[in-house]
Amino acid sequence: MRKLTAALAAAALAAVATACGTGNGGGGTGALTVWLMDGSAPQEWLDELNAAFEEEHGVRVDVEIQQWDGIQDRVTTALSEDGTVDVLEIGNTQTVGYAGTGGLAGLSGLEDEPWNEPMLASARLDGTLYAVPWYGANRVVVYDRAIWREAGAEVPATRKEWLRALETIEENTDAEPLYLPGRSYYVMGGFVADEGGGFAVEEDGRWKGALNTPEGEAGMAFYARLHSFSDAPADNDEASPQQSTEIVPNRPVASWIGLGWEAAAAIEAIGERGQEADFGYFPVPGPTADRPGHVFLGGSNLAVSERAGDRELAEAWVRTATSARWHQRFVDAYDGGVVPARTDVTARPAEGSFAEAMVASADAGYLPPLTGGWSYVETEPNPVKDLMTRVLNGADYRTAAAEADTEITARINRD
Missing domain, CATH: 3.40.190.10 (Periplasmic binding protein-like II)
Known part of the structure; x- marks a missing residue:
């Protein structure tokens, strides 16, 4: 999954996301720390999203770009510590495992959004939502x-x-x-x-x-x-x-x-x-x-650390990033080349493109x-x-x- 997600993003856009700030970790620093994986977020989309969020909430957002190699160990350590990360991207096949350790916060406030059902299944454990879908991809x-x-x-x-x-x-x-x-x-x-x-x-x-x-x-x-x-x-x-x-x-x-x-x-x-x-x-x-x-419907979810410095603020960032407005802009930035996480967002891939065939397959994802x-x-x-x-x-x-x-x-x- 980790290879699929990173590589899809690299192919879909020539621009690779880079850190928006160095940051000193979440909680107590006056900043929200977000971990995203290398190649996952279009830079222009990320810059505009964080500028709007910072203006609305009066807090700095520090995005720290992570490499896929060794990420499971880094996430496991971060979720066991206070003040390391507030919001993090997790591969969809890994989410249940992290939720089972108690490291992720419940996100019941995001239950009623119109999520893509096959993608949503990867974010639940024992009936509780511990993450929300972000994007998917398939062969x-x-x-x-x-x-x-x-x-x-x-x-x-x-x-x-x-x-x-x-x-x-x-x-x-x-x-x-x-x-x-x-x-x-x-x-x-x-x-x-x-x-x-x-x-x-x-x-x-x-x-x-x-x-x-x-x-x-x-x-x-x-x-x-x-x-x-x-x-x-x-x-x-x-x-x-x-x-x-x-x-x-x-x-x-x-x-x-x-x-x-x-x-x-x-x-x-x-x-x-x-x-x-x-x-x-x-x-x-x-x-x-x-x-x-x-x-196989691979992809990534967004989650909030149980040890986030401000869980309410962290959940607000996830809510904003995956809202219909911002998620549509995210999908458009990939020229429709990712499977949307929401049913009220539309991928608009070019006719005859790989993305068109991929999106046509998404409803049959497993x-x-x-x-x-x-x-x-x-x-x-x-x-x-x-x-x-x-x-x-x-x-x-x-x-x-x-x-x-x-x-x-x-x-x-x-x-």
Whole structure:
């Protein structure tokens, strides 16, 4: 999540946010200290927001830009101390974990805003709101228009049509129809969600792995069918090697599944080779044409520290930053390239852009299990990734999934 959020922002805007002030921490300093992640906030938007807030409330806002590397340790320390931070940005898959430690303040005063429901789920714990959504992002299918024209393939709206298009490309061109690494488990999770399943389920207050199910098997089977059109190894993921810069620019690839920053990186890399990319974009297709396939909806939330110097003022900053007025300006600053956190804010991406396909997918967004223990599951060796590689190499799905579920259950319930 942390990589997705930072990278999306870097691709969406050329300007990278920098600190608005040095600050000495929150509480008792006459300033409000806000931690935002490198690349998350458009600078002009941030400057104008803080100028308006400072004028209204008579307090200085010190924004301290944080790097993603090592951020979990820094946030954990900051939330255990007085006077370090008042407002902070947190990755949406990390929010529940921090809330569970008691480090985040409840935000009941912001309950009634028109939040994007899939994004809002990541901000709650046991019915209490501990953060609010800020923005989201998800993957789409990136395709080479020239190769698809050569093959006579049509942009699909369903899984069946998608497979037919890949078959057409395979039959009529020398290009790789779809580059799909064997271990892109967030992509596979979307197919499981299409079937009504998930990585894990909660029963009687305890989580357990849920891949050894008909839904899990069907999702993995579709992933394997797609992977049959790819030359990617079964033991690689999308970052090793980096698909956008190390694979796509170096061989004829008809399509791949990626994020906005990856599409931008691929365009740049192709340009450096003296060529011009001609990409089109479409949502990951679902089983039927009336709804796109499920996609992992990454993003960031805004939270208030339980130890904030002035929690009421900190909540006021969050309320202002995510208000309809300021959030619309935030989304517009990204040219519609982020998924809005509010239903009364509209993304207005350019026709035919990556952002247009991404926003069209947002209502089918899904999240992994919202529990602090999920971070242990994602730690390498990731049992979901290992399951995928084993199955793609011919292992029996049920046997491999049962072993993966045992490992997921053991990890996800750790304190």
